[in-house]
Amino acid sequence: MLRIFYKWMWYNYFMKIIDGKALAAKIQAKLKKEVAEMSVQPGLVAIMVGNDPASQIYVRGKERDADKIGIRSNIVRLPEDTTEEELLKVISRYNQDPLWHGIIVQLPLPAHINEENVLMKILPEKDVDGFHPLNMGLLWAGKAVMVPSTPAGIMAMFKDYKVTLKGKKAVVVGRSNIVGKPIAQLMMMENATVTIAHSQTQNLSDLTRQADILVVAIGSDRFIKADDVKPGAVVIDVGMNRGDGGKLHGDVDFENVKEVAGLITPVPGGVGPMTRTMLMKQTVEAAKRSLKNVE
Numbered sequence: 001m002l003r004i005f006y007k008w009m010w011y012n013y014f015m016k017i018i019d020g021k022a023l024a025a026k027i028q029a030k031l032k033k034e035v036a037e038m039s040v041q042p043g044l045v046a047i048m049v050g051n052d053p054a055s056q057i058y059v060r061g062k063e064r065d066a067d068k069i070g071i072r073s074n075i076v077r078l079p080e081d082t083t084e085e086e087l088l089k090v091i092s093r094y095n096q097d098p099l100w101h102g103i104i105v106q107l108p109l110p111a112h113i114n115e116e117n118v119l120m121k122i123l124p125e126k127d128v129d130g131f132h133p134l135n136m137g138l139l140w141a142g143k144a145v146m147v148p149s150t151p152a153g154i155m156a157m158f159k160d161y162k163v164t165l166k167g168k169k170a171v172v173v174g175r176s177n178i179v180g181k182p183i184a185q186l187m188m189m190e191n192a193t194v195t196i197a198h199s200q201t202q203n204l205s206d207l208t209r210q211a212d213i214l215v216v217a218i219g220s221d222r223f224i225k226a227d228d229v230k231p232g233a234v235v236i237d238v239g240m241n242r243g244d245g246g247k248l249h250g251d252v253d254f255e256n257v258k259e260v261a262g263l264i265t266p267v268p269g270g271v272g273p274m275t276r277t278m279l280m281k282q283t284v285e286a287a288k289r290s291l292k293n294v295e
């Protein structure tokens with residue numbers, strides 16, 4: 001009797017939850033093997049300006065992941081009053097250095113630095129974040145080389161959990177360049193019919209309730225409720241919102257939505273670990289492409 005109860009618990013709880021942490025670990029182990037067999041060690045440099053505490057944590061996390069996989073990493077910490085020109089020079093140096101295959105600039109940047117100029121400066125072939133306009137354009141042309149890590153991580157989760165997109169109705173809430181727009185395009189490329197919603201969308205719930213696949217990336221603590229979700233839908237929660245007590249919550253009211261959804265990502269332990277892992281994957285791929293260019 002107890003066994004049946006545990007089995008029932010397992011199906012009703014664990015089966016519905018996408019374990020981003022476990023999948024990230026699996027992909028990292030595979031990358032580690034690949035790197036060990038490569039004739040060149042992939043190199044990733046992260047450039048930070050200022051002392052934003054959240055950025056410090058993110059960058060250290062990336063450094064740890066790189067170490068685990070065998071990617072050489074370097075964090076360049078520049079003071080808050082670094083000028084745009086000085087930052088562009090640093091990027092230029094790493095652009096020219098063949099030892100570094102991936103360059104990322106941790107966002108946000110201080111207000112006196114123009115983010116667009118900085119992202120444009122990174123060589124497209126070293127732009128492992130996929131934020132350069134050329135890489136964004138290639139993605140929209142259906143010829144992606146570098147894809148922003150969060151959408152790439154979501155697609156990897158779909159693949160691992162055998163979520164088919166073909167013919168499905170997908171709704172993306174949020175239209176940022178780093179999450180909303182690229183995940184919409186990637187799902188469209190897999191033949192989903194995609195709608196992008198944003199802060200000016202009218203009757204949002206009517207839209208989200210129709211979604212077979214719902215991706216939420218808005219930055220608003222537990223905004224999507226159980227009533228907003230179609231029973232059985234796949235719900236991907238990108239949001240990372242830290243409440244007063246420091247506890248991390250997503251954009252989806254996980255505790256209640258998991259009762260309705262067919263499959264759902266938790267926060268933490270869902271999209272976050274996959275984002276960092278896909279950055280490592282892009283770095284390894286950039287290093288492999290650089291070898292091909294030399295041959």
Ligand code: NDP
Pocket residue numbers: 150173174175176177178179180197198199200201204217218219220223238239240241271272273275276
């Ligand atoms: P942005 O602030 O760049 O974009 C937010 C988007 O959400 C905008 O398009 C905005 O609309 C829309 N939006 C905001 N409020 C609402 C609302 N009430 N209803 C509908 N749409 C709304 O955010 P990001 O895309 O960069 O990030 C979103 C969230 O994801 C954040 O919590 C961020 O921390 C998290 N994140 C997590 C990552 C991870 O690895 N887990 C990686 C990247 C981000 P409009 O355009 O009209 O203003």
